[in-house]
Amino acid sequence: MAAPSAPAPVAEAREIGRLTFTAAEITRFAAAFDPQPAHLAGPHNAGAPVASGWHVVCAWMGFFVRSHEGAEAEALPGDHPAVISPVGVGFGLKDLKWLEPVPAGTRLVFFTQVEEARASGSRPGWQILRRCNSARTEAGQLVMSFTLSHLAPMVSAEISEP
Amino acid sequence: MLPDFFFEDFVPGEVKTFGSHTVTEEEIVAFAREFDPQPMHLDAAAGAASILGGLAASGWHTCAIMMRLICDSFLLRTASMGSPGITENSWLAPVRPGDTLTLRRTVIEARTSKSRPEMGLVTFRFELVRPDKAAVINQVAIVMIERRNPGARLA
Numbered sequence: 001m002a003a004p005s006a007p008a009p010v011a012e013a014r015e016i017g018r019l020t021f022t023a024a025e026i027t028r029f030a031a032a033f034d035p036q037p038a039h040l041a042g043p044h045n046a047g048a049p050v051a052s053g054w055h056v057v058c059a060w061m062g063f064f065v066r067s068h069e070g071a072e073a074e075a076l077p078g079d080h081p082a083v084i085s086p087v088g089v090g091f092g093l094k095d096l097k098w099l100e101p102v103p104a105g106t107r108l109v110f111f112t113q114v115e116e117a118r119a120s121g122s123r124p125g126w127q128i129l130r131r132c133n134s135a136r137t138e139a140g141q142l143v144m145s146f147t148l149s150h151l152a153p154m155v156s157a158e159i160s161e162p
Numbered sequence: 163m164l165p166d167f168f169f170e171d172f173v174p175g176e177v178k179t180f181g182s183h184t185v186t187e188e189e190i191v192a193f194a195r196e197f198d199p200q201p202m203h204l205d206a207a208a209g210a211a212s213i214l215g216g217l218a219a220s221g222w223h224t225c226a227i228m229m230r231l232i233c234d235s236f237l238l239r240t241a242s243m244g245s246p247g248i249t250e251n252s253w254l255a256p257v258r259p260g261d262t263l264t265l266r267r268t269v270i271e272a273r274t275s276k277s278r279p280e281m282g283l284v285t286f287r288f289e290l291v292r293p294d295k296a297a298v299i300n301q302v303a304i305v306m307i308e309r310r311n312p313g314a315r316l317a
Contacts, residue, residue: 033226035233036242053245054229058197058222065199084201084208090221092252098245126213146248151213 017063180235218256
């Protein structure tokens with residue numbers, strides 16, 4: 001196993017996935033977590049609900065985590081932090097903006113971009129990252145953005161945290 | 163259906179606690195499988211070995227649980243026009259199976275809009291609090307809310 005090393009270099013914006021928000025998925029999320037009428041299908045919106053802002057953010061997280069599942073981790077022991085917590089834990093977020101509605105049928109593209117990376121002072125092998133994240137329509141219109149700060153495991157000198 | 167609450171009903175400084183939700187292992191795992199599939203949120207052994215020291219909910223799940231409590235406590239009865247966003251959100255402690263979380267709402271600011279006299283912007287602090295009084299999440303959110311008396315001069 002490689003020794004913990006320097007924190008990751010700052011990266012460019014990286015696409016992590018694309019998702020079409022269907023009426024069925026929008027209403028399923030909304031029924032569980034955000035049952036405001038706009039997010040549920042009905043006569044008031046001609047059966048075309050608008051996604052909960054939290055649905056958009058949670059979908060971003062799903063892609064962010066899955067985009068870390070790679071061959072790199074396979075050589076690590078099963079209890080390595082990079083295996084059991086590939087993206088680590090969040091401290092918090094700032095400036096989460098819901099800029100445009102996401103009606104059923106919208107396809108969004110999700111991005112992340114590291115703005116700052118530094119080694120944790122108190123936890124060897126971990127780094128503290130600040131990253132700007134976003135979702136855009138396929139035409140490029142910005143729909144959602146936020147800045148996330150999180151504590152992430154470092155894997156090795158060769159593996160960057162994109 | 164006429165809403166119960168309009169912009170004028172949210173008074174800066176007011177603090178209220180509302181309903182609660184008890185988190186289960188099943189819902190932690192179900193949420194994580196879809197939106198945060200890190201092993202520490204999916205499996206008790208991985209959780210115990212992790213930095214969280216035990217199975218704990220995704221922070222995004224905690225946000226979602228809080229949104230549901232916000233809806234059920236007052237938002238579904240409020241003349242809400244949506245939210246432009248969250249100013250800040252801090253995850254303060256792991257949320258474990260069995261934790262009972264109560265919503266605490268503080269009205270930080272309420273201001274009218276010159277360009278849109280039909281509405282005002284209310285800034286809330288939302289927290290989820292455990293029975294031991296510790297907050298596990300602290301969020302500052304802005305909600306656009308219709309005015310009961312659009313354009314009226316406020317005292």
